[in-house]
Amino acid sequence: MDWAYIESVLPLYGKAAWLTLRTGAAGILLATLVGLLCAAALYWKVPVLRRITAAYVELSRNTPLLVQLFFIYYGLPKIGVKTDPEACGIIGLAFLGGGYMTEAFRSGVEAVDRIQEESALSLGLTRFRTFLHVILPQAAAVSSPAFMANVIFLMKETSVFSAVSLMDLMFTAKDQIGLYYRTTESLFLLVSAYLLILLPFSLLGTFWERRLRHAGFGT
Amino acid sequence: MAETVLSISHLTKRFGDQAILEDLSLEVREGEVVVIVGSSGCGKSTFLRCINALEDIQGGEIRLRGELIQSDRKNLPELRQKIGMVFQSYELFPHLTVLDNILLAPVRTQKRSRQDAREEALALLDRVGLKEKADSWPRQLSGGQKQRVAIVRALIMHPEILLFDEVTAALDPEMVREVLEVIVNLAEQGKTMIIVTHEMPFARAVADRIILLDDQRILEESDPETFFTDPKTDQAKKFLQTFEFSRKTKQRLKSPKGEFP
Numbered sequence: 001m002d003w004a005y006i007e008s009v010l011p012l013y014g015k016a017a018w019l020t021l022r023t024g025a026a027g028i029l030l031a032t033l034v035g036l037l038c039a040a041a042l043y044w045k046v047p048v049l050r051r052i053t054a055a056y057v058e059l060s061r062n063t064p065l066l067v068q069l070f071f072i073y074y075g076l077p078k079i080g081v082k083t084d085p086e087a088c089g090i091i092g093l094a095f096l097g098g099g100y101m102t103e104a105f106r107s108g109v110e111a112v113d114r115i116q117e118e119s120a121l122s123l124g125l126t127r128f129r130t131f132l133h134v135i136l137p138q139a140a141a142v143s144s145p146a147f148m149a150n151v152i153f154l155m156k157e158t159s160v161f162s163a164v165s166l167m168d169l170m171f172t173a174k175d176q177i178g179l180y181y182r183t184t185e186s187l188f189l190l191v192s193a194y195l196l197i198l199l200p201f202s203l204l205g206t207f208w209e210r211r212l213r214h215a216g217f218g219t
Numbered sequence: 220m221a222e223t224v225l226s227i228s229h230l231t232k233r234f235g236d237q238a239i240l241e242d243l244s245l246e247v248r249e250g251e252v253v254v255i256v257g258s259s260g261c262g263k264s265t266f267l268r269c270i271n272a273l274e275d276i277q278g279g280e281i282r283l284r285g286e287l288i289q290s291d292r293k294n295l296p297e298l299r300q301k302i303g304m305v306f307q308s309y310e311l312f313p314h315l316t317v318l319d320n321i322l323l324a325p326v327r328t329q330k331r332s333r334q335d336a337r338e339e340a341l342a343l344l345d346r347v348g349l350k351e352k353a354d355s356w357p358r359q360l361s362g363g364q365k366q367r368v369a370i371v372r373a374l375i376m377h378p379e380i381l382l383f384d385e386v387t388a389a390l391d392p393e394m395v396r397e398v399l400e401v402i403v404n405l406a407e408q409g410k411t412m413i414i415v416t417h418e419m420p421f422a423r424a425v426a427d428r429i430i431l432l433d434d435q436r437i438l439e440e441s442d443p444e445t446f447f448t449d450p451k452t453d454q455a456k457k458f459l460q461t462f463e464f465s466r467k468t469k470q471r472l473k474s475p476k477g478e479f480p
Contacts, residue, residue, distance in 0.1 A: 118273050119310035123324035124300030124376065133323060137314045 016172040017193045024158045027093025035101025060099030073164040089161040097154045108143030148205030221249040231278030241435040250409040254422040257432035263415040271302045303373030303381040309365040311357040318353040321372045343371045363394030383414040
């Protein structure tokens with residue numbers, strides 16, 4: 001292992017890691033929003049919208065991210081929408097993640113008894129406030145393991161961003177191997193960088209889940 | 220005569236082809252306590268749920284002080300604020316403390332200040348003997364305590380009318396009384412209420428009017444003394460007999476040797 005080489009390329013990997021983290025976080029945030037909206041549409045059984053949502057979930061979960069990215073990256077310009085690689089990656093991740101997040105939140109929301117909704121409605125809360133203040137907080141406890149698994153899964157999925165010429169960690173490592181044949185060092189840096197990004201999420205998730213479970217609202 | 224609070228005319232409710240309530244009319248005046256009794260599955264609970272549009276109706280109309288209650292109306296949340304409902308299974312929100320359960324609606328929908336609502340909540344909790352439970356979680360309370368909190372949660376909205384849906388049916392017997400006493404208290408304060416219950420002595424004590432629901436309609440409607448001592452219809456007599464029997468059964472179960480008294 002050539003440590004001097006590793007030191008010299010650290011800034012490069014730092015930049016790539018920042019890009020991975022940035023696009024990943026943005027994509028996950030958007031995916032969470034999409035998931036919440038879709039879960040709400042399913043919970044309220046909004047006509048038409050619930051069918052579109054169901055179709056979307058199947059589409060997003062049953063096609064690979066790489067294919068989705070190609071569609072966005074090469075397909076959208078054909079209908080006149082210009083996409084830069086970073087936006088393309090974020091949108092792709094949000095599209096894929098939205099489906100997974102919808103399922104995570106749906107399972108949580110469905111675990112809350114319907115009469116809880118009726119109880120809140122009968123107090124005069126609007127349906128939106130009922131969802132926000134009564135259903136979602138209870139659903140969160142059920143959804144959190146699936147949610148955290150999705151966060152980690154989506155963060156890892158960013159590794160296909162290199163296919164649309166985003167200079168993320170994967171891209172940088174492949175580039176370095178191609179340029180200097182520094183396979184060992186490059187792979188070592190690649191694994192380390194992903195671990196550094198993902199471990200905190202994983203630990204945070206475990207901690208959060210345990211809190212939610214043990215807080216247990218008074219047990 | 221006191222003003223009409225709730226007026227229901229020709230209410231019809233069906234689940235699919237099955238009629239639950241047919242052409243049912245009822246007026247409730249201010250300060251009146253109407254108790255609805257009837258055998259299980261006669262539509263008592265459904266009737267209450269129709270009043271605050273938790274069920275949609277297939278015919279007739281329901282008006283609260285003249286305002287139409289309809290599930291597709293924009294003002295439904297406002298109207299529901301004026302109709303307090305207490306459920307059989309309490310339905311406190313498990314993720315909120317007792318105090319936050321009570322404060323959610325007044326703070327979020329009536330835009331009252333938390334401080335002001337909090338004071339009232341504590342005063343109301345005090346009246347039902349639960350002031351020290353304000354910061355407890357619902358899970359830490361007994362059924363009777365939960366139900367009293369649920370009543371406070373409805374009361375803080377200052378509803379025009381209160382609906383009680385078999386509020387003691389899920390309770391252990393020793394907790395029934397603490398809840399019923401709260402309701403009797405409310406009746407004495409002149410609150411307008413519709414109560415669905417299986418507790419006949421309580422019904423007799425609290426009601427201004429008793430309604431027997433059977434066969435999708437109001438079968439008998441009278442003051443409690445008449446209802447319990449001189450029921451007019453055969454169905455009412457039969458209905459009251461079922462309680463006679465169950466009282467004897469209870470006594471038998473309580474007597475040490477287990478024989479009929």
